[in-house]
Amino acid sequence: MKSLKKQRRIQIIAVAVVALTLSTVLIGYALRDGINFFRAPSQIVAEPPAETEVFRIGGLVEEGSLVRGESETVRFSVTDGGASVPVTFTGVLPDLFEENQGMVGTGRYINGVFEATEILAKHDETYMPSEVVDALKAQGVYQEPDS
Known part of the structure; x- marks a missing residue:
């Protein structure tokens, strides 16, 4: 009788381990495209990423660099x-x-140009993403907003 209970317990544990492993693999597979690493412009210039890598870039839009074309x-x-x-x-x-x-x-960063598929801007006068603030502070450029 004891060996039957022990066998059932081992079977349940084995099924649980397989189910947990399978669910972890499926979650990782589903999130593979959703995980985007953040890089500051200095990091990109120092170590250019592969052309196939999708990532996020953040910083300040450089003054005088904004050029709107005839198309979008x-x-x-x-x-x-x-x-x-x-x-x-x-x-x-x-x-x-x-x-x-x-x-x-x-x-993606292709041939020295970041080709953006999505652009996010601040949502009010004082907000700036924390990654951007950290990168600007590391360069000694960040100034605290007036409260």
Whole structure:
């Protein structure tokens, strides 16, 4: 009788381990495209990522670099005070997007240009993503907003 209970217990534990392993693999597979690493312009210039890698870039839109074309393509540069990376984006920019303001973009770095598929801008006068603030502080450029 005891060996039957022991066998059942081992079977239940084995099924639970297999189910847990399978669910972990499926979650990791589902999230593989959703995990985007953040990089500052200085990091991108120092160590350019592979052209196939999707990541996020953040910093300030460099003053005087915003060029709107005849189509929906917009060109500008993002800086963290230490380096500047040219960006192209085809689409509609957020309403609060402007020069000298914080932004985060998602895309790929191809032939020295960050080709953005998504651009996020600050949502009010004082907000800036924490990754951007950290990168600007590391370069000694960040200034606390007036409260």
